[in-house]
Amino acid sequence: MREVVAEVEQPVMLYSVGKDSAVMLHLAKKAFYPSVPPFPLMHVDTTWKFREMIEFRDRMASDTGMELIVHINEEGVRQGVGPFTHGSALHTDIMKTQALKQALDKYRFDAAFGGARRDEEKSRAKERIFSFRSEQHRWDPKNQRPEPWSLYNARKQPKESIRVFPLSNWTELDIWQYIYLENIPIVPLYFAAERPVVERDGALIMVDDERMPLRDNEVPRQEMVRFRTLGCYPLTGAIRSSATDLPGIIQEMLLTTQSERQGRVIDHDASASMEKKKQEGYF
């Protein structure tokens, strides 16, 4: 993070409000203390995030004293794009991928920190910590810079930008363990609680607001559930759980037989789908 701040002009931290973002933000505070991290936080809001995420986000930004930029793809909003009406793929592309590109262009950020980890997904395993994007925000996996030792080359052409992944070498267990050890605040949705859910296409979807159209036979019922990852509420499946504290969460995570991204609807296409999305500019 210090390398980025020293070598680029306009860094920003992409803050997705999830647990990885929480750890990344905590590390930023440490890296620059007693200074406030010298870059803003940016949240790309699809307008379909859990309400608790938005409350938590605003509180965190105000606690750290960092500037918070919230970007929404207004064009998408005008067209009424949403997961229920347009499907998950189109919604994610317009409200997340395109919105991110818009925001980076608008504010001319030339480096953006992201919380992605190499253990999440196979194509991430080969991505560099400093990962370059063309003017069109495309990733070229065949043309990556070697990163020997911890010497990072942050030089770029005028319109290029960098995605920087400080948590590349962390595992999901490392993240939870660090949150536990350092007592890092996270969104309460990670802890089990009684929440209104319906079971739809094999996933437990929380009815977070009145925009969710219920099917004929669907009646929301209160269940003890929590979330392993957080995103748009209609696209994020909950798991039944009684884990109300961190050791409980970690215990469940260690005993589960499903990978972390399994709860995400967008990964369920062909197995190389993430790589394709990334070439198109998905973070």
Place this chain on the structure above:
Amino acid sequence: MAHKSDLIASDIDAYLKAHETKDMLRFITCGSVDDGKSTLIGRLLYESKMIFEDQLAALESDSKKVGTQGKDLDFALLVDGLAAEREQGITIDVAYRFFSTDQRKFIVADTPGHEQYTRNMATGASTADLAILMVDARHGILTQTRRHSYIVNLLGVKNLVLAINKMDLVDYSQERFDEIVSDYLGFADEIGIARENVLAIPLSALRGDNVIEKSESLDWYHGPTLMAHLETVPIEDDARAKPFRMPVQWVNRPDLDFRGFSGRIASGTIRPGDEIRALPSGKTSTVREIVFPSKFDQTDRMDEAVANQSVTLTLNDEIDISRGDIICGKDDPTEVANQFRATILWMDDEEMLPGRAYLMKAGARTVQATVAAPRYVRDVNSLEKLAASTLSLNDIGSCNLSLDQNIAFDAYGDNRTTGSFILIDRISNRTVAMGFLKFALRRAANIHWQSLEINEQARAEQKGQQPALLWFTGLSGSGKSTIANALEKKLFAMGRHTMLLDGDNVRHGLNRDLGFTEADRVENIRRITEVSQLMLQAGLITLVSFISPFRSERRIAREKVADGHFIEIYVDTPLAVAEERDVKGLYKKARRGELKNFTGIDSPYEAPENPEISINTVEQSADDAADRIIEHLYEFGILPRS
């Protein structure tokens, strides 16, 4: 799931406590596609229960589609990440994998083994504590094993595992195993790898023999299994015992009352009160506080900080320290120098240019470095030293290099952090090489610039550009100078080094004695040609804006310039238009007979027959014309494509 442990279910707090204190082993696997390297890693992940059910389902379906193991699971598919690689069935990059056991956490760098991927392997090895050298028991020690050993040894990886794989295909023969081991140890002696740092293990990654579980078929082998060794091998951590070094990444100044120096400690130990020396300046002070945030308040201070911790130091004296400096123990500082002997591993498709100025990033410092022609290149297969005039992709050579300023450094053998560097191309910004500092060159041993002249190419390289002569020709008032001026401004803004020779201003000085007769016009152009030659030799992009009416003179200028570096730009404005514009009132004077020999009126203008660029000023503005010329300069390769 990280791995199976009974504690997880029975006592999660105890498990977390145990996990917290686990250390981490980073290792690299070296071998080629057929050695079963991916299969081995896949199995390590599988056996340490790192594979989730949904991933396992994907693996099962992939194994059926593209697997090479018939109905069995093809573990290699777990680790061959990118789609292109999966289609080709090879690993072409560095991939990192993570797993943990009750004893340790692991990060595996999975790199390809072919010679064309030497750079990938070196990158993977640069952060590794241990290297697994994969050997196919049927083939024994091959050239590639020797190459891999040389590279991991060069990178300073101390622990080597000679994994003799596919033992099932040689009937688990001890004799075969012993033969290979003895072969290898002989070779290890040759290149200076200590025998006690090598452990040979017979195994079968495919069948699981000696990977995690002891193999019954290999009961003659009494050493540890691969996993047992990975879990217990002492990780050489002598960094704390070494002299204190902290490269300063960032000067922390939240307000006027606080000035701290942030960095990750490369080696040694530091306590408040310790005397330090900042290099290269040599200024000394003592440590006031070690800031290490945990509660984010005044209590965030440490009594001691050690290697690998990221901290912020405050000092008792106001001494000038900036990013890139190294803070050292006062009595045990690094060396400071600007000329070095170094080993360089070239990583770029474009070969090294001796004499070109590259950027060198060492620690947090970036300086300009010029590399002399290699003293020799190491043949990584035969390990012979070969003569060479440059370094190409994957070449490892011994070179002298010269920096534009002093830096603090240690020899790579003493300190991996303060002895390593990368070279960056100033135009493409690619990381073109990784390097290992060996020692400073003393004055007596200053760099001999073998076969390197300071010539046009060298001067241009230093400026990071291609010299070129842009020759604007056209009638008086055609817009040559306006376009040339606009172009020069744009080039200047792009960081190019330029010089504009304009008819009017040269005639006021150098050519003050010349008139407008045909003979004087020829002499005028001859002098301009000579002057522009000097400018080109200085490495400049030279813009010449002259009416230059005669083809023969323009041809002479062209012939003096290397092919492709003379760009004739015809500013094609019809006489009527130029006369209509008549910015300087010269046409009126000529028409009135007050100016003799005026081009276009009573002196001929010979339009270029094949100009590189032709500009129609009736249809486009000077600014657009300049943009078009820049486009052409990209096409001609004068300006580099980003």
